[in-house]
Amino acid sequence: MTASADRRWRPPPFIRNPWLRWGTLLASLAYLYLAFSSLNINWDRVQQGWSRAQTLFSGFLTPDFVSRTSAIQTGILESLTMTVIATVLGVLISVPFAFGAARNVSPLPVYLFSRAVIVISRSFQEIVIAIFFVVMVGFGPLAGTLTLAFATIGFLGKLLAEAIEDIDPQQLEAIRATGASWFQVMGYAVVPQIKSRFVGLSLYRFDINFRESSVLGLVGAGGIGATLNTSISRYEYSTTAAIILLIVVTVLILEYASGFVRARLQ
């Protein structure tokens, strides 16, 4: 035995009270068990699904670009057009909201208003917004374009506002001290600090908008999604496969291009 007795040490548990700790664990397990037993899993349908999946995937082994060439072409082009217009429009509109939503450069009323706009844009999933716009302006790519532009405002507005709030306040102060106006302070102290992030985010949103545009067709808002949807409901799985392959390739190209531009910007 050494002179000083061994002192036991264990890392402190997340929940200190042992009754509460074990009680919480037991309750969670009981809940999980009940939740699973309430699920009605129909094993017959799972089996049928398996054989249907086989038809679908066998179609994927023989992608058919030929039978519906013109439909696919129009769809992809429509998607790309929607993406470009929506991204440019959305980015342009989001910039003032981003500055407005940055607490370090905007007065409180402007801040609250800009944040509200951004929150509204962000609180709806694209499909939900698309349904609204389809009701408002009818089926077709216009509804899709408006949807993507609207979603871009929330995305870019929020992330750009955060970039602005993260800038070095000393540089801001130094430019203010020269007697510069608010716009000049933005131009000289804020823009240089957020420029590369702004370009990066815009390109990233371009990617996202293209991917979203392939889904919006499902609710009638134009783009390649409409063609995709039609091919599935006609059981033309080979055409479906061709479309999905094209979407993947396009996304890859966009990804590569935006990565290239962002790397050059640093």
Next chain:
Amino acid sequence: MAVRNVSLEVGAGEVLALIGPSGAGKSTLIRCINRLVEPTRGSITLKGEELTTLRGQALRHTRRRIGMIFQEHALVDRLTVMENVLSGQLGYTGFWRSQLRRFPQTVVNRAFELLERVGISEHVDKRADQLSGGQRQRVGIARALLQDPEFLLVDEPTASLDPKTSRQIMRLLLELADEHGLSAIINIHDVPLAQMFVSRIVGLNQGEIVFDGPTGELTSEVLTRIYGEEDWAPQREEGEDTTA
């Protein structure tokens, strides 16, 4: 409240050093002068003009007359040296003109002159974050001087610099203040450095002035009043005059 009951008058062409412990309110005090911090009450005048009530354009026009030099220089890292210096003219230039970097030729000439005077004319188009600490502070000084100021606020100009560079920067500041006939308040926590270069010292403690007098009167007893009880003896050693 960071600063209270402070009464300070700086004569034309006079340079004073403001010393005091961290948190004494030195930065707040000078930021009240160009209203980067809003004073809650009191009065600040520049050549007889009241500054505390100014708003909008009048405030910006007054800020042009007060050059400021910052701790850690506060250059815009991603702009070039020239752009940083030219930003000293923002208060005199319209938005589009400044945004397109189309400053009047006289201003550009003056910027080149100042860069030459502070000794960094060969780095004009380098990005500010590529310069060393001392070089950056020189750019900061050129930016403040391009404002054509009547008054300089200098906030810990040497805080991030080595002893030799600190002395060079202080010497440059004092020379330039003299050349342009500028009054200046220099916040500094390096007391020996202040004693070397400045003839009037103001000591701030917990937001109040506890000493205001010529450098010669800055005894151990006064330093204790400013900073609190400490053995001040080593600071009185000879050996501060290693000229660079």
